[in-house]
Amino acid sequence: MIERKQRRWRAGVCAAQKHSARLARWATLALLAALALPASAATRAWLDRDSIGAGESVTLNIETDQGVVAPEYAPLRAQFALSDEVNNRQMQMVNGQVTAKSLFGVALTPRGTGTIDIPSLRVGNERTAPLRLQVAAAAAAPAGSTGAGDPAQLGNADVLVQTVADDAHPYVQQSVGVVVRLYLGVPLTSGELDLDPPAGAALQRIGDDVQSRREIDGRMFTIVERRYLLVPERSGPLTLPGARFRGRGPSGFFDDYFGRGGDLTARSATQTLQVRAQPANAPQPWLPLHDLRLRYTATPQRAAVGEAADIVVEASARGATQAQFPELPTPSVDGAQVFAEPPQFDEKFVDGSPQLKITRRYSIVPQTAGPLRVSGLRVPWWDVAVGAAREATLPDLNLQVLPGRAAPAAPAPPASAPAPSVDAAPSGSAVTPTHAVSGLLGALPLWMALAALFALLWLATLVWGWRRGRASRAPAGAYAASSTSSTSSTASTAPRARYGxxxxxxxxxxxxxxxxxxxxxxxxxxxxxxxxxxxxxxxxxxxxxxxxxxxxxxxxxxxxxxxxxxxxxxWAGPHWRDTPRKQSKDDLPPLYPRDA
Structure with a gap:
């Protein structure tokens, strides 16, 4: 009878424990679902690119979740010509809730050049952030082009391809920017644009295609620009093949009847570049550029012994890529240690030429007080425009190093304070004070407080089970730890190399x-x-x-x-000196004599 009651009592306890664990799991899931509330999307605006040429257009995109509320474009009409206004509405489900977003787009054609600030626009009850657009002035038109750089032979053509290189007389290993422009006067259903690499040079496509719209001779054309990087490998004439386009436009009944089908084909003219050899008096490493400038973006305001003073240097190179530009040197400083961080690179195409910006931070730790002179960086390069050697320099920095500050001594603990017990509770199961838990639960709604309480009880059950399992495995673990303690203590004294x-x-x-x-x-x-x-x-x-x-x-x-x-x-690895080791005393006598 007693055994039957005990079995019933154990079954009831197990069922209660399973029910409590199930309630804790559901409460935790409910708490997480309540906390993971969807965040409302703010109204935002962005441009498809931040720099364009004179006469080109840029697309302004505006996204909002306020429903179909059109933006107010009136502040833009003073500086831009607006065209091709479009809008789109999207609906999606996030965390069980249906959200709707509206996307508006408009093509902007600047009326001037330089830096143009796009003002904040009102969209319903919100406003967009202001933006900035860089509009470059019209460059000199190449042969066979109009004053705006467009091909003079457009006429009544529906499609035309133009290839422009930024330097017709480059040097060996110089980065040459090549821009292929596709002019479309009719809508396009499909098409393919190709440029074959020339013999004796490396050709690489850079970035994505850029699309714009422009009015030329009273006709509206869609212009697609594709950028390439050309690096000549030997001197002499270099033939750049023409870019080819093959596509398909809209076709009418008679086009299909006579088999024409609206096919569109075009090819740009072949160009010949005269590649110059590397001059004998060129500085090394060989760095042919259009322009190179160095500047400090951050200099230390004070310096002290043992404290790091940061210097940030920025290099802007026109006509170079990351793979071509050498490493910025580390400044030479007497009486201080210099630590250089890895450089940060930013590559982009501007006006048909590659441009590179390198930013590097140097930390200078003075070792003695007094005046400290930091030598400015010097980077030699070759000016391809005038054919002469140049050197980009930075001025020296003079710092006054102050004596280092001694670290304050840690205050001694009071004698009456009891020492904390190490094995009172494991770190993973630290007990939260009762008043802190009650204050936290009081600030929450009732159902959320109950859910949090069940979650804490569930975690406490998991910790209790983990401690019981750990206690049952303690003797074997203690023996294993004692058997390896001497080996680990000996191995810890040797330096561990992070590199091989x-x-x-x-x-x-x-x-x-x-x-x-x-x-x-x-x-x-x-x-x-x-x-x-x-x-x-x-x-x-x-x-x-x-x-x-x-x-x-x-x-x-x-x-x-x-x-x-x-x-x-x-190359074969470093050879270290042998460090003397103390001969450990064996617990057991040797099986054979040591001098045998």
Missing amino acids: LPDLRKALDGGGLDEVAAILCAQAGVADLDALLTRLDDPAQREAVLRLQRARWGDAGDVPGARAALRAAF
């Missing part, structure tokens, strides 16, 4: 000197190159590290020679 030999070889091949130094210091487990010299056992490797220091800090450092010495000395 493949990483070192990769840095020796194409990385900077700062990257090579960082990898060697990480493999040795030291903080600087001076400590690295004490760990190296090979004299050739120590000499290579000394050359690395002279190349980084010296005014006339030989960077190529230092890189070659590092590659020759460390």
Whole structure:
């Protein structure tokens, strides 16, 4: 009888526990669903591109969730000619709720050039953020073009293809921008535009196609621009094939009857570029550009011993890409350590030419107080417009370094304060004070407070089960931990390298000197190159590290020679000095004599 009651009591307890766990799960799901409320989308506006040429058009897009409420375009008519207004309404379901969005679009043709500010527009009860558009002035028209750069032979043609290179006399390894323009005077149902790569040069497509509309000789044309990057590989004449277009436009009854079918074909003229060889007096590394400018975007206001002072340098190059531009050098500073972050690149096409912006941050840590001189960067380059060597420079920075501030000592704990117990409760099951829980639950609605309470009870049940399972496995785990404690303590004393030999070889091949130094210091487990010299056992490797220091800090450092010495000395890996180890005392006597 007693056993039957005990079985019934156990079954009731198990059923209650399962019911509580089920309620906790449903309460948690309800709480998460209530917290994951859909966020209303704000009214926003954007342009399909932020820079255009004179006479081109740009599309302004406006998205709102206020229903069919058209934007007020009146503030735009003073600076733009508006055309092709469209709108679209979309409906979608988010978290069980149906939301509707309206998308408006309008083509804007600027009436002037320069930087044009697009004002904030009213859309219902909200306003869009102001935008900025850069309109470039009309460039010199190429041969066979009108004053606006459009082909003079358009006439009554329905389709025409034009190919324009930004330099007709480039140098070897110079980045040449090539723009292919497709002029369409009729609607297009399908089409294909191709440009074959020339012999003796590399041709790469850059970005996506850009579409605009323009009125030419009283006719409205749709213009599609496709950008390419051309890099000549040898000097002499370079034949650039014409771009080909084949498509299909609208066709009438008689076109289908006579088999014409509305086919459209066009081809641009073939061009010949005269590629010039690299001059003998050109600076190295070879960097042919149209323009290069350096500037400081951030300089330190103060400097102190042991504190990092940040310097940010920006380089703007016209006629270069990321793969072509060399690494910005690290400034030479006596009496301070310099740490260079990886550079940030921004590539884009402007006026038919590639443009590159490089931003790099340098952290300077002074070691002594007093005046500190930071040498400005110098980047040699070749001006392709005038055919002369130039050098982009930055002025030196003079800083006054203040003495370092001593770290304040930690206050001693009061003698009467009891020491916290380590094994009072595990960190994963810390107990929340009762008044904090009650205050939190009081600020929530009743159903949400109950859901949170059930969730806490469910978590407490999981923690209780985890602690019971952990306690049952404690003896075996303790024995395993005691058997490996001596091995782990011995292995922790040796420096662990974050990099391997493949990483070192990769840095020796194409990385900077700062990257090579960082990898060697990480493999040795030291903080600087001076400590690295004490760990190296090979004299050739120590000499290579000394050359690395002279190349980084010296005014006339030989960077190529230092890189070659590092590659020759460390290609097989660093050779470390043996560190003496204490012979551990065996718990058992040896099976055989040690001197046998």
